[in-house]
Amino acid sequence: MCFSHDVTGLLTRWAQGDQDALGQLTPLVYRELHQLAASYLRRERGGHTLQPTALVHEAYLRLVEQSNPNWENRSHFYGVAARIMRQILVDHARRRNSGKRAGLKVPLEEAFGFPLQQSQILLALDTGLNALEKFDPRKCKVVELRYFGGLSMDEIARALAISAVTVRRDLRMAEAWLHKEIQST
């Protein structure tokens, strides 16, 4: 694809601290994920739900120069992509719930299996993540990478340069806190 060099270059520049590069990168990744999600070929799907992980991974393969795999670029890419994936889905859920307010209280028992309530859960999750980011941005990032980027614990640890034990503890704490928030917003 014609973007490959751009994306690779932008990732490198961003890794070197160039915030402008992130600004240029975001629309490219957004467009790719949006396209992919909108016309994703579900090979051998066999009734499984579409996973964000698969999309982010595919977007990476499409956008980033593969002849020179660079771990740093990959982890940065995942970081950007996870954030964008979150944005895409939250926008979608918000449109779906238009007229309703984000962060609606969702009794969990009812949440099972109703697409409508699931969009509310997602919005509540987003609200919770925004709140969490204010006082513990790292935990927010861990959740984002894990849930919207589909990274493994070890990949998150490497991406954020923290230990895997810390990732696990962060995730446990963040999940408990988010669950509490979603239930009682």
Added chain:
Amino acid sequence: MTPERWAQIEDLFHRAAECEADARAALLAEGCGEDVDLRHEVEALLSSDGTADGYMKAAIDSQLDEFAFPLKGRTVDHYRIVQGLDGGGMGLVYRAEDIRLGRAVALKFLPEDMAGDPGALRRFEREARAASALEHPGICPVYEFGEHDGVPFIVMPLLEGQTLRELIASASRSHSFLALKDLLVWAIQIAEGLEAAHQLGFIHRDIKPANIFITKQGQAKILDFGVAKLASELTPAGMEAGITPDGTSGTSDPLLSRTGLAIGTAGYMSPEQVRGEKLDARTDLFSLGLVLYEMGTGRRAFRGDAAQTAKEILSKDPHPVRGINPSIPASLERIIGKALRKDIRLRYQSAAEMRADLDKVRQQAMPAMRWTKWVALAFAFTLLLCAGAVLWIVKQQRQGGAAPPEFKLRQLTTNSAENHLLNGTISPDGNYIAYTDLRGLYIRRIDSGEVRAISLGGQTVDAFNNYPSWFADSRAFVVNTIPEAVNTSEHTPMNATIWKVSVPSGQAKQLRGDAFAWSVSKDGSQIAFAANGGRHGPREVWLMGPNGENAHKLYGTDENEEITAVGWSPDSQRITYVLSSNGTDTTYSRDLKGGPPVVVMSPAELDSTPGGLTLPDNRTLYSRLEPAAPESTCNFWIARVDPRTLKPTEKLQRLTNWTGFCMDPTSSTSDGKRIAFLKWTSHRTIYMADLDAGLIRQSRHFTMDETGDSPIDWTPDGAFIVFWSVRNGNSMLLKQPLNGEIQETILSVPGNLTEPFVSADGKWVMWQSAAAPGREWQELMRVSIHGGAPESIVRLRSGTEAQCARSPSSICVLAERTADRMEVAVSLFDPLRGRGSELARFDLDEAYRLNGRLSGDGTRFALLTGPADPIRIISLRGQPEREIPTPGLDAKQFIGWSANHRGFYVTNLAKGGMDLFFVNMTGHSRKLWHNDGDFAPVAIESPDGRHLAVQGSTLDQNLWLMENP
């Protein structure tokens, strides 16, 4: 929240979460001191610990799914969109239900950017409609064309299987090639499909692996006939868009999925297509050559970027097939080479020519099978013993040793379950089939797939008692019709009309009224038919000439007897018939010239002889049900038979090793080389009916999966149906919202579970573990309605039934036989605390199984005993027992209470299926539902009385051909 406070909370949370539960309180007390808020915060977090990830992930996945498939859950025209299936190059594909016809379909939307030009859309619509006339097993038909918000879509049958592209990709991933046998069979099927389409003037223009679907049954079907043309009309810059190489196998092509339509996807275009010339059918043969190349080698013949691919198509020969896959026969390599000639005049000129060459390779490559022994002998007389006797269950040992041979199979009809076949036979010359589906009678030419509907003057073919019977010259057959107005259950063969249908003209001629044709003699000179019925059915055998002339009575029995089947000897000099007298059947043979009848089989012999299709070489083909298989499974067996008595003279040999369906062999060609059989599957499914003043206002398919679903109960709020299913050998408990599609699994366990029910508070589903031989108890199990691990609650003596009332009552009871086996005791029961006091006791003959239901308010028990006996109402509050007579319902199977406890839903066996009745407390009954098939329509009313979940069943039946390879 300050960072310090957060750090404090986190520290305490992790310490508390990691210590033992009993030490936790002390730790929190010490850690929090007087800080009540801190303690509350940490306790709240601890109670949330470990509960969040599943549902949060589910919420994310579900949003993504909705995002990718925005029409999910919506209704477009009369299609209810259930689920996204695919988002490939051609736009989004959804699984949907046709609300009008109640069948499952696939809706394929064209990409939105193609939707601009109304004129072209109308032309496309015409084309798609014309293509919908293509009926061939090798072509996936287009049912309908529609438009939603300006985006056109086509409606197709919902197929199960994979595209050739996926199959090639998965072979490549495991570093192997497609099996040669599959390759050849599919190649021939595709060529046959193209042949049929080309004969009708349709060119596909976009033959490629992604457009070939291989069904689970192994039938190749060409997709999107009539669609590719749209591309060339709608995209003026189409050639540029089209000449984008398809991605490597397994990866979707980015540009294609964006521009949407592949106009002859670059890698599979013919040279004339690349040059933008006028196309004829030969373009499809070039593309098929490329598909075969890729099937054989796992890689595309022409690769590289768009321009390079185009150049190679015009000028370069691909790498030799056998250089990549040496196991490809040289003859197949030559076929591929010929299909890929750049010069259109040197290429295959017709699909038929290419198919014939492929067929030769297949015959060489696939070793001759045992069935080649079937040579053209004189046609032995074929006698279908009493209807329904074709399925014969015997407890005979399976044959050991060599694996059964594989036969070439071909699907001749592709009807959906909503319009399944009723019968069908092949002509003696093997060129035609005559068949009846729910809509009418048809003749189909097998090689071209051409179908002709036969008009029978508004009458319907009598589907249950006979098959079209062919004349020896294959130019005509006879069928019987029944008047439309006659209720099936009141129908006897004696109000039938005999018709003769001419194949060349497609005209049906009435031969005789108030008569019923059995069969045409082997030489085609006479038709044996029934006239003048007695009390039980036909009691006279008559003969007439091929055009109804010279009708005369051959033989008659008395009023109390019935003649149930008539067949002919090979020389057409004798008839064989089954005479039914006082419930016992005897087979006789009688010479047309006179003389006394000869007993061929006594009642006892007839009982022990299976029915089957006798072939010209005096062997009989039997379809035997596998008694142990979880789903209906039959296999063909064969044995040499005594030509006079049709009794096997040797041990039956098993021919097939199939699972998941059953067959009825109906006919063979006169040389015995091709056998037509009905292949059928029957599934339980759940219908949702809306009740209005106690009547069913409308109903719809509720669970669409053909997986054998049975309703168990509603949740107390009426929002969900809990149901039970057997899928892939697992017993599953699932729930689905009344107004939703998403099924949630509550439990999935291998093997069987029995008697599931929902607790009165709706929090649990309970069931009994499978009975085990030599064990006198069964475990009562439960699982949360939200899923989770099943737990064992208590052991119950085998044969004990546990049931719960509905909320607001919280009563559960156990009903079990007393020690002397003559009575049943009903006791209170608490799933956790065990058995309580006895509430009632009633007599129940040991001959009857306990078939009763607790009323929703927990006050009474309704009981069925003998099928014609009244309903018994047992009070659990000390009132005397009462009986509710149910006149007319003399074959009751199932009983359930209405939601207001003032009536019952009762299933009663009826001819050709089962009826569902509502019965009130005075015994007055009203029929609500009829279900064809062998599953009882169990009905469960919603707590608010507005809906009824009914177990129905579907029958999927098509005609197939088994060929002697």
